[in-house]
Amino acid sequence: MLSCDYTLHITHETFLPTTTEEERNARYTKWKMAVQRSLGWAVTKKSDAMTDERYSLLASIPAGLFLLSSFVMLVFSQAKRS
Secondary structure (H helix, E strand, C coil): CCCHHHHHCCCCCCCCCCCCHHHHHHHHHHHHHHHHHHCCCCCCCCCCCCCHHHHHHHHHHHHHHHHHHHHHHHHHHHHHHC
16 A cells, blocks of 8 residues: 555646647548548458369369360371371
8 A cells, every 4th residue: 555655746637638629620530531542552462272173273274285285286187188
């Protein structure tokens, strides 16, 4: 518990705002407008995690290229033979 001597030396100060209510409201309104303008600047990065759908799509590319190139070579060889 505090001694009586110590409590006599404690000062109580009240700080009052130096701006008027109008100025405070004007600044707050400007701040809210600035926040609204700044929304959407930060773009969230898409996840680089490989989903099953994306993996199966990427895994089918080599086989698709092989089949397509084989078909093109077959057509080209048949056209050259004729």
